[in-house]
Amino acid sequence: MKLKVCGMKTKDNILNVAKLNPDFMGFIFYKNSPRYFNSVIPELPEHIKKIGVFVDATYDYIKGIVQKHQLHGVQLHGNESPELCKQLQDLNCTVIKVFSIKDSFDFNTLEPYEDVCDFYLFDTKGKHPGGNGFTFDWTVLKNYSSIKPFFLSGGIGLNELNKLLSFLKRPEAVFCHSLDVNSKFETNLGLKNIEKLKEFKSLIQT
Numbered sequence: 001m002k003l004k005v006c007g008m009k010t011k012d013n014i015l016n017v018a019k020l021n022p023d024f025m026g027f028i029f030y031k032n033s034p035r036y037f038n039s040v041i042p043e044l045p046e047h048i049k050k051i052g053v054f055v056d057a058t059y060d061y062i063k064g065i066v067q068k069h070q071l072h073g074v075q076l077h078g079n080e081s082p083e084l085c086k087q088l089q090d091l092n093c094t095v096i097k098v099f100s101i102k103d104s105f106d107f108n109t110l111e112p113y114e115d116v117c118d119f120y121l122f123d124t125k126g127k128h129p130g131g132n133g134f135t136f137d138w139t140v141l142k143n144y145s146s147i148k149p150f151f152l153s154g155g156i157g158l159n160e161l162n163k164l165l166s167f168l169k170r171p172e173a174v175f176c177h178s179l180d181v182n183s184k185f186e187t188n189l190g191l192k193n194i195e196k197l198k199e200f201k202s203l204i205q206t
């Protein structure tokens, strides 16, 4: 199972997380987030893909950030249109389109995005567009009707591990490509706990 560590902020912490070799690292370019990234991403090993997180940003803003930080992909947490996703794919960007779930979800909503994004990401619907810090009812994914690989996100931490390992054995988890973690691994906003991440990574990859 692949791992994405999101909401990175400070240089030392970014470099320490990079030593764990996550598959993706996420940087939040949404100004209202306490994890808003407004710095320089230190050089990372090529195999760690840099993902920018956006909420209802314009094409020009996203394109500018992608080029400035040499991002591999974008994670779109707002009401971004399929047309915008397509424009971003044409930039050679991996597009991860986010859908937030509480206790039900109409999977027909995904249909217009099938050909214009590389991954879906299922997050928890809450007060904020992301980073709410609690899980949604993963049994909703029993009705997942696509074959596109998805990221599972929203409040995932070490306490969720048993539930997570059982979920990953279920048929609906066959398309679960990556686990996305954020606030549950923080010692402070944007600052990730390396020991907890190390433990989590070893347990999801055994």
Ligand SMILES: O=C(O)c1ccccc1N[C@@H]1O[C@H](COP(=O)(O)O)[C@@H](O)[C@H]1O
Pocket: 006, 007, 026, 028, 030, 033, 034, 035, 053, 054, 055, 077, 123, 128, 129, 130, 131, 132, 133, 134, 153, 154, 155, 156, 180, 181, 182, 183, 184
């Ligand atoms: O973390 C934020 O502040 C944030 C703000 C706006 C959009 C996305 C944001 N975070 C992303 O949300 C998911 C779930 O996070 P959590 O595990 O519930 O804390 C994750 O991809 C975050 O990077």
